[in-house]
Amino acid sequence: MTIGLTATRYVARMQNGGGDGNDAGRGTAVITRTKTKTKKPSLYRVLILNDDYTPMEFVVHVLERFFQKDREAATRIMLHVHNHGVGECGVYTFEVAETKVSQVMDFARQNQHPLQCVMEKK
Numbered sequence: 001m002t003i004g005l006t007a008t009r010y011v012a013r014m015q016n017g018g019g020d021g022n023d024a025g026r027g028t029a030v031i032t033r034t035k036t037k038t039k040k041p042s043l044y045r046v047l048i049l050n051d052d053y054t055p056m057e058f059v060v061h062v063l064e065r066f067f068q069k070d071r072e073a074a075t076r077i078m079l080h081v082h083n084h085g086v087g088e089c090g091v092y093t094f095e096v097a098e099t100k101v102s103q104v105m106d107f108a109r110q111n112q113h114p115l116q117c118v119m120e121k122k
Helices: 056-067 071-084 094-110
Strands: 006-015 026-035 043-049 086-093 116-121
Touching: 043 056, 043 071, 043 094, 056 071, 056 086, 056 094, 071 086, 086 094, 094 116
Parallel strands: none
Antiparallel strands: 006 026, 043 086, 043 116
C-alpha cells in the first residue's frame, strides 16, 4: 500500500569562488517538489466452492462467523454455492482476503470438512 506524501527535496552545491583563499563563495540551489500519487490497493474476491460433503449448515455458520453475514444473507450465499458451484463471500484487500481464506480453511479442517475457500483478483 502506498501512502501519499508531499516531499521537498533540496539539492545544493556550493562552489568556492576563486583561488584567493577567500571563503566567500557563491552557491546554487535547486529545489524540486515531488508529489506521490496514492494508488488504491487491488481488491480480491473471497469465494467458497461447493462440495458434496460439507453440510449446508456448516457453510452458513462459516459465513456468519468469518464474513459477518446475517442468517438470511448467509443462507442466500450458501444456496448460491450449492446451486452454482461457487459463491462470493466478500471483497477485500489482499491481506484481509488471504487471512479470511486461511481462517476458513483451518476451521473447516478442524471440523473435518473438505470445504474449499479461495481468493481471486477482482
